[in-house]
Amino acid sequence: MPALAALAADLDALAQNSRRRTLAPRTGLDFASNDYLALAGHPRLAAAMIRALEAGVPIGSGGSRLLRGNHDAHVALEEAAARFFGSEAALFFSTGFAANACFFATVPQRGDLILYDALSHASVHEGLRLARAAHRAVPHNDAGAFDDALREWREAGGVGTPWIAIESLYSMDGDRAPLADLARIAARHEAMLVIDEAHATGVFGEGGRGLAADIPPEARVTLHTCGKAMGVEGALLACPALVRDFLVNRGRAFIFSTAPSPLIAAAVAEALAILADEPERRARLHALIAHAEAALAPCGVAPTGSQILPVVLGDDARAMAAAARLQAAGFDVRGIRPPTVPAGTARLRLSLTLNVDTADVDALAASLKEALA
Numbered sequence: 001m002p003a004l005a006a007l008a009a010d011l012d013a014l015a016q017n018s019r020r021r022t023l024a025p026r027t028g029l030d031f032a033s034n035d036y037l038a039l040a041g042h043p044r045l046a047a048a049m050i051r052a053l054e055a056g057v058p059i060g061s062g063g064s065r066l067l068r069g070n071h072d073a074h075v076a077l078e079e080a081a082a083r084f085f086g087s088e089a090a091l092f093f094s095t096g097f098a099a100n101a102c103f104f105a106t107v108p109q110r111g112d113l114i115l116y117d118a119l120s121h122a123s124v125h126e127g128l129r130l131a132r133a134a135h136r137a138v139p140h141n142d143a144g145a146f147d148d149a150l151r152e153w154r155e156a157g158g159v160g161t162p163w164i165a166i167e168s169l170y171s172m173d174g175d176r177a178p179l180a181d182l183a184r185i186a187a188r189h190e191a192m193l194v195i196d197e198a199h200a201t202g203v204f205g206e207g208g209r210g211l212a213a214d215i216p217p218e219a220r221v222t223l224h225t226c227g228k229a230m231g232v233e234g235a236l237l238a239c240p241a242l243v244r245d246f247l248v249n250r251g252r253a254f255i256f257s258t259a260p261s262p263l264i265a266a267a268v269a270e271a272l273a274i275l276a277d278e279p280e281r282r283a284r285l286h287a288l289i290a291h292a293e294a295a296l297a298p299c300g301v302a303p304t305g306s307q308i309l310p311v312v313l314g315d316d317a318r319a320m321a322a323a324a325r326l327q328a329a330g331f332d333v334r335g336i337r338p339p340t341v342p343a344g345t346a347r348l349r350l351s352l353t354l355n356v357d358t359a360d361v362d363a364l365a366a367s368l369k370e371a372l373a
């Protein structure tokens with residue numbers, strides 16, 4: 001058998017199920033990116049990088065943060081992020097995927113319990129594969145089920161720390177976690193909340209600080225990815241200083257990896273400043289969300305109150321055919337299939353950003369109606 005035959009067979013099987021993926025160029029109106037506030041092209045981000053370059057900041061970090069890779073730009077960013085997100089400390093990672101994977105593989109200890117929402121992101125699952133702690137999925141957004149699972153675990157003799165892993169705003173459904181209920185439950189069971197704010201950061205909460213800012217900082221760890229509303233890349237884990245120190249000492253993906261570019265750290269720091277300085281961007285996005293919810297309602301798109309609007313079509317092939325029709329009409333809309341979403345819930349994921357305006361949304365609504373007919 002040829003050396004790579006098993007890979008070819010696997011790809012063939014994906015194709016048979018309409019699940020084989022390819023890398024498509026970016027064309028058409030942006031209804032697919034996570035550049036919610038259109039910061040990726042903001043002149044202030046470009047200017048911040050040019051300023052840093054001219055001041056002698058190197059392009060590459062040159063090594064792990066624990067060796068010579070640690071740069072003032074990383075430290076300054078982490079200090080600014082801790083102030084911004086109201087946490088004791090923050091740690092910068094090259095991606096949100098790495099941050100989640102590193103956190104769950106490292107911080108929860110043997111004897112702890114990780115309860116995670118059934119719709120948690122793939123990066124959480126990656127960390128769970130390596131985790132020392134026991135872990136269990138809980139039905140999506142079911143606060144009572146988290147409560148019951150914690151009580152049962154305590155009654156069965158669980159004495160470690162329970163960790164509740166959720167997203168504040170779910171990436172593929174656009175709905176929110178019942179944060180106030182979960183915070184009460186966490187306090188009752190002395191659990192820590194680990195809240196992935198990937199899609200809420202910059203868009204929700206005072207000054208774009210996310211939805212978890214009101215939870216006491218000692219009871220939460222929040223993840224703020226920097227490649228979505230912040231328009232750059234990387235991720236900031238906002239956490240107690242002890243957790244940061246533990247990750248610096250024990251987090252293998254942090255320790256044994258080249259530090260992110262200090263230029264990127266400078267750009268992310270500028271993005272935080274833009275979130276604070278330009279609240280009108282958030283206001284414009286929220287107005288666009290309200291407009292889109294009204295314009296898309298006749299197509300059967302349920303409002304989510306967020307910039308993520310799923311159009312669940314069920315069948316993988318149907319979702320991909322609808323996406324192809326919209327792409328041909330000039331709209332960058334992507335079909336999302338399992339395993340990214342549960343089987344039988346293939347969908348179009350409409351994402352609203354300031355890269356489009358209300359007229360674009362109206363045009364999309366007209367084409368969506370035809371694509372679904």
Ligand SMILES: Cc1ncc(COP(=O)(O)O)c(C=O)c1O
Nearest residue numbers: 095096097121171196198225227
């Ligand atoms: C909820 C959630 N968490 C984490 C990530 C990973 O972040 P990054 O794209 O920075 O790796 C994503 C991105 O897809 C996400 O949607």
